[in-house]
Amino acid sequence: MSTAKSTAAASPTSTTRARPSDRSRIAKLLNPNSVAVIGASDDPSRIGGRPISYMRSQGYAGKIFPVNPNRATVQGLTAYPSVAALPETPDVAIVIVPASAALESVTALAERGCAAAILFTSGFAEIGPEGAAAQAKLVEAAHAHGMRLIGPNSLGLINPCKHFYGTFATGCELAFPKAGGVAIISQSGAYGAHLMAVATANDIGLSAVILTGNEADLTVGDMLQMVVDDPDTKVIMLYSEGIKEAAGLVAGLEAARRARKPVLMMKVGRSAVGSAAAQSHTASIAGDDRVTDAVLKELGVVRVQTTEQMLDIARLATRGVYPANNTLGVITVSGGAGVIISDAADAVGLPMPAMPQASQERLLxxxxxxxxxxxxxxTAQYLNEMSLISTFTDALIAEGKYTSILGFFTYTGGVASIAPRLREQLKIARNKHPDCIFALSLMASRDLIRQYEEDGFAVFEDPSRAVVAIEAMGQFGRAFAKPAGLPAPIVGPVQLPASNPSEAAAKQLLASAGIASAPEEVCTTIDAAVRAAEKIGFPVVMKIVSPDILHKSEIGGVLLDIVDADGVRAGFNLLMQRGKTAAPQARLDGVLVAKQLKGGVECILGIHQDPVFGPVAMFGLGGIFVEILQDVVLHRCPFGTDVAEQMIRSIKGAPLLEGARGRPKADIKALAEMLSRLSAFAVAAGPRLQSIDLNPVLAMPEGQGAYAVDAVIEVTE
Structure with missing residues (x-):
């Protein structure tokens, strides 16, 4: 199911300008045959000199065209006084000029036909409104000729596989990254370069490092699509401070999942302080972190909290084994380590079923x-009988059917008298089962660890870190195996009122989308209320009707268990009096008389207009489950009934709906239909819809439907 259209329509942060969509131009950023450096320096330690120095030292095979009007040569290369003087049109340009000269350079490159430019230049949107206006002119000049931009205020782009170093990151002086299959995309230049340096120090090969800067044109989502298209990239690491264009990010993440390329994301800004810092640093909206969690989970992204987690999971993911039904088998030389691993697996929800009884007896x-x-x-007996390692490990896989194996060998795996024989035995088991995840926890020299890694094992010093990484492989596997969902219901155009509707008007509006409520009638006189109650049938509920009183119960505006005509008469007068007393300026449209339903499970269904992802649906049980326990689930709108039912069954309180302890089963099918239709209604209503609160919804016994008892809709006037 695709929701990109609805997300783009509803998200205030989505880019609405027309943008060139030629992916072949963007692809040249990763693999240019020629690059111009505008503002090139002869000094390899200066910002304008580092890209040239890096590319020449690493053997970049393309052409480098330095542009500097004051020099005939730059770092031994012929220099050119202007873009117009270049001997040919470069595929990509790196712009390293003052902000005041950036527009001239971008315009000249675009007119020359350059495919894309990387703007190191700062002093634009990150400094305020004037800078943002100047930044918009850069984009306009580039797009006039189809050129794309990274930045401004970018630390650049690297492709170690092609030895292209369009960056001034000084971390390259520590060590240049080796070519590999992991791409890094980061909104923060400094932190992205830090990830590159740490990955390099941990011997993780990289296919790309992309530092997006201000994202005036190309966003994280665009860069994500670029590395999904890149055959060298197998795993993607994202660092994000704020999502500028939700639709593009969602499309890129969906493309990655279809291509079976794992995505790990460090999305910072969880706390109020962190969120404020993210907005001031990137001029983008952090959004509700619970919504971000839900959307990333939906799209198969593994969200990480630390750099250590990101690198651990990425390193294991490059092995390319993603079991949808992940189980862990452990072989250990320490009972204590076995307990630690078992606790770690339980904490992250990684199953560790027991070996079959017959297998246990055979091994004993x-x-x-x-x-x-x-x-x-x-036990330590393996030191005397090393063949126990291959025998027991083979049994774990062949008989235990575990999809992932973790071996704990501590420092013995690095001891010269043991390591060669241990490697030999482990390789015997590994070669028999190439489709199994193999991880080891041991201590050894860097060279010996590299040998274990070359044998096909991922090596971790801490077994708990290995467990977290192994569990993530299962998350990827489930995401890759997830079938296409059912389509969302079709809801016709929704015409929202100019201001917040009353409860009765809200229910009428929702009824057009097939969302049912109990029989009810709005009455403006006592006699009309009595006739309505007698027609509907006692007992009834009576509620004050006013578009200006959204929370009626707070002023005593709801009366339950009205059982006769006298009760209706008294109730009508009481409600009108309470309304006038509590809210003298409120419009009072009468009293709502409704059938009082009994015997159902109280639920809450809602819609929240997220500033990043647009309308998001919420489901939970009513009462204390929402107010105190916060037992709710969120999902991007719209979605089909299959997703709605998964949401309903995923909450902790789901057994109350499923017939726990002799309770009648609730009509979950009807509840899922209502939730799905609500999600479609939210998208059809457009960005003026701010929220919907159906609380409570009564899920009646199985086969008897679900009904919205109360409805509050808030709109932007």
């Missing part, structure tokens, strides 16, 4: 004092 015959259940402890 081989080693009577082993612990064969899972974790499987071979």
């Amino acid at each position: 015959k081989l080693l009577p004092f082993a612990a064969p259940r899972n974790p499987v402890d071979v």
Whole structure:
């Protein structure tokens, strides 16, 4: 199911300007055959000199055209006084000029036919409104000729596979990254370069490092699509401070999932302080973090909290094994380590089922004092009988059917008298089962760890870190295996009122989308209320009707258990009096008389207009489950009934709907239909819709439907 259209329509942060969409131009950023450096410096330590120095030292095979009107040569290369003087049109340009000269350079490059430019230049949107206006002119000049821009205020772009270093990141002086399959995309230049340096220090090969800067043109979403298209990229790491264009990011993440390319994301700005810092740093909206979590989970992204987690998971993901039904089998030489691993697996929800009983008995015959259940402890006896390692490990996979194996060998795996024989035994098991995840927890020299890695094992010093990474492979596997969802219901055009509707008007509006409520009638006189109650049937509920009183219960505006005509008469007078007393300026449109439903489970369904992702649906049980326990689930709108039912069954209180302890089963099918229709209504209503609160919704016993008892709709006037 695709919701890009609805998200783009509803998100205030989505870019609405027309943008060139030629992906072949964008692809040249990663693999240019020629690059012009505007503002090139002869000094390799200056910002304008570093890209040239880096590319020449690393063997970039393309052409480099330095542009500097004051020099005939730059770092031994022929220099040119202007873009117009270049001997040919470069694929990509790096712009390193003052902000006052940037527009002239961008215009000249665009007119010359350059595909894309990387703007190091700062002093634009990050400094305020005047800078933002100047930045918009850069984009306009580029787009006039189809050129694309990274930045401004970008630290650049690197492709180690092609030795292209369009960056001035000084971390390259520590060590240039080796070519590999992991792409880094970061809104923060400095932190993205930090990720590059740490990945390089941990021997993780990189296919790209992209530091997006202000995202005046190309956004994180665009760069995500670029690396999805890149055959060298196998795994993607994202660092985000704020999402500037939700529709593009969602499209890129969906493309990555279809291509089976794992995406890890460090989305910062969870706290109020962090969120404020993100907005001031990137001039973008952080949004509700719970919504971000829900959207990333929906799209198969593994969200990480630390750089360590990101690198651990990325390193294991490059192995390319993503089991949808992930289970962990453990072979250990330490019972204590087995307990630690079991606790870690339980904490992240990674199943560790026991070995089959027959297998346990067979292994005990081989080693009577082993612990064969899972974790499987071979004890120190393996030092005397090294073949136990391959025998027990093979049994874990062949008989236990575990999709992931973690071996704990501590420092013994790095000891010269043991390591060669241990590697040999582990490789025997590894070669028999190439489709299984193999991770080891051991201590060894960097060279020996590299040998284990070359044998096909991911090595972790801390077994708990290995467990977190292994569990993430299952998340990717489930995301890649997820079938296409059912389509969302079709809801016709929704005409929202000019201001917040009353409860009755809100229910009428929702009824057009097939969202049912109990039989009811708005009455303006006592006699009309009595006739309505007698027609509907007692008992009834009576509520004050006013578009200006959204929370009626707070002023005593709801009366329950009205059982006869006298009660209706008294109730009508009481409600009108309470309305006039509590809200003298409010418009009073009468009293709502409704059938009082009993026997259902109270639920809450809602819509929230998220500033980043547009309308987001919420489901939970009513009462304390929402107010105190916060047992709710969120999902981007719109979605089909299959997703709605998954949402309903995912909350902790779901057993109350499923017939726990002899309760009648609730009509979950009807509830899912209502939730799905509400999600479609929210998208059809457009960005003026701010929120919907259906609280309570009564989920009646199975086969008897679900009904909105109260409805509040808030709109932007």
